[in-house]
Amino acid sequence: MKKKVLSLMLVASMAAGLLAGCGSTSASSSSASSSDSAEAEAADGEVFKIGGIGPITGAAAIYGSAVRNAEQIAVDEINAAGGINGYQVALQFEDDEHDAEKSVNAYNTLKDWGMQILAGTVTTTPCIAVTDKTAEDGMFQITPSASSTNVIANDNVFQVCFTDPNQGTASAQYIAEKALGSKIGVIYDSSDVYSSGIYAKFKTEAEAQGLEIVSESAFTADSNTDFSVQLQSAKDAGADLLFLPFYYQQAAIVLKQANDMGYEPTFFGVDGMDGILTLENFDTSLAEGVILLTPFAADATDDLTKSFVAKYEELYGETPNQFAADAYDAIYIIKAAIEAAGVTPDMSVADIGTALKEAITTVTYDGLTGTGMQWEATGEVNKDPKGVVIQNGAYVSID
Amino acid sequence: MFKNMNKKTKNSLITYAIVIAVYIIVEGVVLSGNMSSLLQGLLVPLCTYSLCAVGLNLCVGYLGELSLGHAGFMCIGAFSSAFFSVVMKESIPNDAVRFIIALIIGIVFAALFGFLIAIPVLRLNGDYLAIVTLAFGEIIKNIVNVLYVGHDSTGWHISFQSQQALNLEADGVTYINGAQGITGTPHNSSFTVGVVLILIALFVVYNFTNSRTGRAVMSIRDNQIAAESVGINVRKYKLLVFTISAAIAGAAGVLYAHNLSTLTALPKNFGYNMSIMILVFVVLGGIGNFRGSVIAACILTLLPELLRGLSDYRMLIYAIVLIAMMLFNWAPAAIVFRQKLVAKFRPGKEEI
Numbered sequence: 042m043k044k045k046v047l048s049l050m051l052v053a054s055m056a057a058g059l060l061a062g063c064g065s066t067s068a069s070s071s072s073a074s075s076s077d078s079a080e081a082e083a084a085d086g087e088v089f090k091i092g093g094i095g096p097i098t099g100a101a102a103i104y105g106s107a108v109r110n111a112e113q114i115a116v117d118e119i120n121a122a123g124g125i126n127g128y129q130v131a132l133q134f135e136d137d138e139h140d141a142e143k144s145v146n147a148y149n150t151l152k153d154w155g156m157q158i159l160a161g162t163v164t165t166t167p168c169i170a171v172t173d174k175t176a177e178d179g180m181f182q183i184t185p186s187a188s189s190t191n192v193i194a195n196d197n198v199f200q201v202c203f204t205d206p207n208q209g210t211a212s213a214q215y216i217a218e219k220a221l222g223s224k225i226g227v228i229y230d231s232s233d234v235y236s237s238g239i240y241a242k243f244k245t246e247a248e249a250q251g252l253e254i255v256s257e258s259a260f261t262a263d264s265n266t267d268f269s270v271q272l273q274s275a276k277d278a279g280a281d282l283l284f285l286p287f288y289y290q291q292a293a294i295v296l297k298q299a300n301d302m303g304y305e306p307t308f309f310g311v312d313g314m315d316g317i318l319t320l321e322n323f324d325t326s327l328a329e330g331v332i333l334l335t336p337f338a339a340d341a342t343d344d345l346t347k348s349f350v351a352k353y354e355e356l357y358g359e360t361p362n363q364f365a366a367d368a369y370d371a372i373y374i375i376k377a378a379i380e381a382a383g384v385t386p387d388m389s390v391a392d393i394g395t396a397l398k399e400a401i402t403t404v405t406y407d408g409l410t411g412t413g414m415q416w417e418a419t420g421e422v423n424k425d426p427k428g429v430v431i432q433n434g435a436y437v438s439i440d
Numbered sequence: 441m442f443k444n445m446n447k448k449t450k451n452s453l454i455t456y457a458i459v460i461a462v463y464i465i466v467e468g469v470v471l472s473g474n475m476s477s478l479l480q481g482l483l484v485p486l487c488t489y490s491l492c493a494v495g496l497n498l499c500v501g502y503l504g505e506l507s508l509g510h511a512g513f514m515c516i517g518a519f520s521s522a523f524f525s526v527v528m529k530e531s532i533p534n535d536a537v538r539f540i541i542a543l544i545i546g547i548v549f550a551a552l553f554g555f556l557i558a559i560p561v562l563r564l565n566g567d568y569l570a571i572v573t574l575a576f577g578e579i580i581k582n583i584v585n586v587l588y589v590g591h592d593s594t595g596w597h598i599s600f601q602s603q604q605a606l607n608l609e610a611d612g613v614t615y616i617n618g619a620q621g622i623t624g625t626p627h628n629s630s631f632t633v634g635v636v637l638i639l640i641a642l643f644v645v646y647n648f649t650n651s652r653t654g655r656a657v658m659s660i661r662d663n664q665i666a667a668e669s670v671g672i673n674v675r676k677y678k679l680l681v682f683t684i685s686a687a688i689a690g691a692a693g694v695l696y697a698h699n700l701s702t703l704t705a706l707p708k709n710f711g712y713n714m715s716i717m718i719l720v721f722v723v724l725g726g727i728g729n730f731r732g733s734v735i736a737a738c739i740l741t742l743l744p745e746l747l748r749g750l751s752d753y754r755m756l757i758y759a760i761v762l763i764a765m766m767l768f769n770w771a772p773a774a775i776v777f778r779q780k781l782v783a784k785f786r787p788g789k790e791e792i
Contacts, residue, residue: 098755135748138755140708141700142485146745149481166704169623173701191623191702232585234620234704241603261585261619262707263578 089125089386091116091375092156093134093368094147094171095163100290101139103316104364108163108185109134110357111365114349115372125376128386132372137162141170148174156180157390158397160371163364165189165234172198179391181398183374185367186312189234193420197398200422201367201374201410202336205235208311209242211426212284212334217250219428219439221332222282222307224255226275228268228295230287231259239286239311255280260291268295272304282307289317296327307332315363318434325434336410337366338429338436346409360435363410370408377404452646455731456639463635470631482745484699486738487634488692493721493733494641495688500719501728502649503681504661506570509557509577511714513550513686515705517693519584519616521546522625522703526615527591529626539628543694550690551683553580558682562675565664577715584705589616621704622697629699637695638734641688645730648684657681689718724766739765 093112095105116132124130133154135147144167151159159175159182162168168187175182176195183199184192190204203211216222225247230236240257247254256278258271272295275283283299283306285292292314299305308331310317315335318325339350339360349369353361361369375397382400384393398418406414411424429436445453466483469475496510521542532538557576564572588599592612599605603617616622648654657677659667668674697703707713721740725732743761747754768774 097752136754138708140706141702141704142696142709143744145481145700146478146485147748149477149479150745150748152477166702166706169702170700173627189620191620194623230619232619232706237602237619244604261582263582263711 087386088129088131089157089379090131090133090155091158091160091372092148092151092154093132094137094144094151094159094161094167095134096139097134097136099138099140101164101288103319103362104163104186105136105139107316107362107365108161108368110353111349111361111368112160112372114352114356115369119372119376125379126383126385130372137164137167139164139167141167143167144171145174152178157386157393158375159183160185160368160375162187163368165192168192169194175394179394181375181378181394183371183401185371186364188312189238191234196418196420197394199374199398199401199416199420201371201414202312202422203424203426204421205238206242207421208334208426209239209244209286210246212239212286212309212311213243213246213250213252215334215426215428216247216282216284216309217252221309222252222280224253224278224280225282225284226256226278226280226306227254227284227286228258228260228271228275229285230261230265230291232261232263233287235313236287240284243284243286265291266294268298269302271295272299272302275306276302276304280306282309285310285314288313289315289320293317293320293323293327296331297324300327310334312336312363318431318436319359319362325431328431329433331431332439333429333431333436334426335363335429335436336424336427337363338427338438340436341438345407349409366409370406370410370414373408374401374404374406374414377406448646448650451731452642452650455642455646455734458731459635459638459642459734463631466631478745482742483631484629484634484695486741487631487638488695488699489718489721489737489741490638490734491634491641491692491695492689492718493725493737494638494645494730495685495692496718497722497725497728497730497733498645498648498688499681499685500722502654502657502661503678503685505562505565505678505682506567506719507573507682507685508570508712508715508719509573509575509580510685510689510718511710511712512577512580513554513689514693514696514714515577515580515584515710516553517546517550517690518697518703518710519622519693519705520549521694522622522697523589523615525626525628525698526622526624529624535626535628538626539633539698542628542698543691546694546697547687547690550693551687554686554690555679555683557686558679562678562682574712574715577710577712581705581707581710584616584621584710585619587616588614588618590614619704621702623702625697625701625703627698627701629695634695637691641691642730642734644684644688653677653680720762724762724769726769 093109095108096102097105112132116130120129133151135150137144137147144162148171159180162171163186165187168184169191172192172195176197182197185201188202188205192198193200229240256275258274285308292310310333312335314333317328350361378397378401381404382396384396401416402418414422414424416422428439430439492514499505499507524545525538525542528538561569561572586600588603588606590597590606590608590612592609597606597608603614656672660674660677664674721737722733725736744758747757750757
């Protein structure tokens with residue numbers, strides 16, 4: 042009996058310790074994070090608190106890290122230039138491991154910190170789960186890179202990147218316009234929303250453009266380490282252009298294996314292919330001649346791109362990818378919207394949200410990922426895609 | 441009264457009391473407005489994983505068979521119930537009624553699949569069984585990933601190819617969109633529902649293990665040949681336990697699905713990673729110890745979130761803490777150390 046009482050007490054004290062631990066952790070983490078940012082001492086109501094969510098660990102970590110770095114650069118620039126309407130900006134970024142449930146946890150963590158505007162999330166599936174929560178709270182959300190149309194189902198969410206259908210359509214149009222290939226092979230990831238979403242629209246548009254899809258083969262997240270079967274089927278079908286609407290990790294394997302079997306079609310990727318040049322242990326010479334449709338090319342010669350790329354390279358030692366550019370733009374778009382709406386940090390989250398989502402439709406923004414960007418009330422962005430080709434290990438615009 | 445009570449009954453009552461006490465404390469803190477949004481958001485996942493762990497513990501601890509496919513049963517519960525909820529959103533506007541039906545559907549489907557899978561699987565035992573359940577869990581996940589279901593004026597369309605292959609009319613709605621899963625599941629899970637489900641699950645497993653059937657199951661675990669020799673129908677009991685275990689995992693799936701607006705079957709949430717995670721809850725909490733399963737599931741789900749302050753080192757520290765906890769709980773030397781510690785404070789009484 043006594044043993045039971047003792048064990049009960051132990052459990053109770055453990056539980057108490059756990060809960061106490063929670064309280065102190067959240068308190069200390071929020072204080073630590075605000076001291077990270079430049080404006081540590083500013084009290085609530087004097088800074089705009091912008092939150093970011095994305096994968097910093099796990100398979101999609103490169104996107105989350107790029108977004109986090111670029112958002113930090115943008116926020117630091119804004120603060121150095123005197124803030125937004127005289128108010129400083131604080132940024133906190135949380136990891137979601139590319140998982141819907143973890144993403145909601147990250148969102149709640151940021152809410153505890155006092156986030157007023159969300160510049161996230163980075164990947165699509167988690168983003169859908171989070172948009173539901175921001176809609177509940179009426180928070181203004183702009184995602185740099187979550188591209189599915191499901192993301193913008195709620196009226197408080199806006200995108201910096203293209204939607205998947207637009208990307209698929211744009212790719213097919215681009216291939217037809219530039220006559221890059223006539224017989225098209227497609228490999229896509231059927232277990233990924235992004236990949237299958239793009240492919241579905243690509244197929245429809247390719248038929249409309251008179252392009253012939255001679256081979257289509259799918260893989261899933263469980264079988265993404267060997268593509269010899271898919272490549273062989275494309276080769277046998279005589280495909281002279283291979284459309285690869287998926288992420289760069291798999292694309293790197295595809296390129297390697299195609300090279301091994303001596304198959305040399307034109308490779309055409311979408312924005313997920315971006316990042317292939319910074320992948321570790323990847324022989325970038327294999328990527329020579331690969332064409333990507335991406336709104337951002339790091340070698341562009343305009344001043345904005347040059348200064349951003351220089352700053353990013355100096356701080357993080359690598360060339361920024363398209364996700365970084367989207368994220369950098371996202372912060373400046375928030376700035377433009379805040380200036381247009383004239384909101385102040387002491388307003389409630391929902392009031393800021395309402396004001397911003399009306400203001401953003403009036404904003405015209407020139408940024409890294411496009412000029413004259415405008416937003417519909419639906420959340421979709423209007424801008425033109427850019428094609429880049431990889432030459433000598435760098436992106437070169439082919440327009 | 442308490443003193444004369446059966447040891448097992450006492451044990452189960454203590455567990456119920458802990459769950460109810462935690463529930464009351466948490467609700468109190470939430471009502472007083474002192475709980476962070478993070479913790480409030482975590483309450484339902486905590487219930488989900490606790491339920492799963494209880495379900496698997498029945499299979500591992502009492503039947504003695506290792507199942508690595510429980511995330512698959514969770515997946516079935518989640519998808520069948522979410523599908524129902526999304527389709528019936530308009531027809532049954534009452535949240536409570538719809539959710540209860542969805543819950544029953546999720547549990548029944550998971551149980552049904554558990555039963556069907558158990559028929560071939562339980563011909564094996566030990567490691568072989570574990571590997572086969574692993575395969576079944578993966579099969580479930582992969583089938584869900586290629587399943588497309590839509591509805592239009594001409595009726596239901598099902599495809600295993602692509603969304604276009606459904607050939608929907610213009611007014612058609614795609615309910616299950618392959619890898620993109622189900623979106624727009626209503627938010628019906630709450631902490632209260634989760635705790636009620638945990639209590640029901642605990643009630644079921646405690647009474648089950650304490651019954652004639654439960655003792656038969658344990659006799660099979662301890663010595664199958666001896667159990668057979670005294671006339672126990674081994675197959676029947678194995679099937680029964682496996683089905684109940686799958687049903688509880690299905691209930692966890694329902695809870696999971698109705699907590700997020702998007703439901704996809706990724707390796708992360710319904711793959712073997714998750715199955716192994718559930719097994720970790722069970723092993724850390726103690727095999728055959730339901731209370732331990734709930735506590736372990738809560739701790740291991742909370743831990744990565746509470747470590748957010750460490751930013752980049754979070755997952756690394758999480759892994760180290762997990763190793764440390766395993767060692768502290770189950771290393772023989774640590775057990776001896778704990779016994780010595782207890783003996784010091786309470787001399788004169790031998791600890792087991």
